[in-house]
Amino acid sequence: MGRLISLTASDTHHFAAYEAGEPTASRALVVVQEIFGLTDHIRAVCDELADRHGYHVIAPALFDRARRDAVLPYDGEGIQTGLDLRARISPDGLLADVTASAHALNRHGHQKVGILGFCWGGLVAWEAATRTREFAAAAAWYGGGIAALSHEKPHCPVQLHFGGEDDHIPHTDINTIRENRPEVEIFVYDDAGHGFGCDDRPSFNKYARDLAHERSMAFFATHL
Structure with a gap:
């Protein structure tokens, strides 16, 4: 099991983060949350990456810049609250937090x-790779908004995963990314919707x- 730690970004913002695994591990990852905060699911992802x-x-609590300890339910109200909190956080702040991690x-x-x-977090991962x-x-699962930023060139290898039945990310967005960034590896899972990786x-x-997990692990094993 992991543990909560405290980190400080370059702008002196203090934030919580979930840490799993040993410092002596052979590889390291920053895991970036969904719009729902550091949920049990995100912590379980971190634990699996560490244990298996x-x-x-390290998974930073990005909502700490707007509201500390925010963990939201997977429902319409949770989505709306998450969107409201996200709107209060600048892209520079998000990058400062993942950089500090x-x-x-x-x-x-x-x-x-x-x-x-x-x-x-998929969009944040894209911005971290390009900015x-x-x-x-960098790997991103069902990251919305990447298409609009796909003119930005990543500074590292990137792998993207999308659901073919995602009602938040249209196929036109995926095609735009393919056209603008042919060097980026993209996988589409035909029968999967948005959030297909979360069993909650x-x-x-x-x-x-x-x-997607198998492909992500192979990708990171190659590049880390």
């Missing part, structure tokens, strides 16, 4: 750090989740 795959993982892993001796984001040079590899959501699709 030997990663040292990467630096915390660097201080433990990890020279290469990857970033893995889900939903909102910073802190990460050696009705859209959970075990087959798509397991395949």
Whole structure:
């Protein structure tokens, strides 16, 4: 099981983070939350990466910039509250928090750090790959909004995963990313919807989740 720690960003913002795994692990990842906060699901993802795959993982509590300890339910009210909180946080603030998380892993001796984001966190992972040079590899699962920023060139290898039945991310967005960034590896899971990797959501699709997980682990094993 992981533990809560406190980190400080470059702008002196103090925030909580969930840390899992040992500093002596061979690989390190920053895991970026969905629009619902540091939920049990996100913590379970971190624990799995640490326990089954030997990663040292840190997941920053991005909502701390707007409301501390915010963990929201997977329902319409949770989505709306999450969107309201997100709107109060600048992109620069988000990048400061994931950068501080990467630096915390660097201080433990990890020279290469990857970033893995889900939903909102997928967009943050894309921005971290294109707007910073802190990460050696980035993967995003059902990250909405990436198409609008796909003119930005990543500074590291990127792998993207989308659901073919995602009612939040149209196929036109996926095609736009393919056209603008042919170097980016993209996988689409035909029968999967938005949030297909979270077993606390009705859209959970075990087959798509397991395949995306396998591909993500192979991707990070190659680049970290």
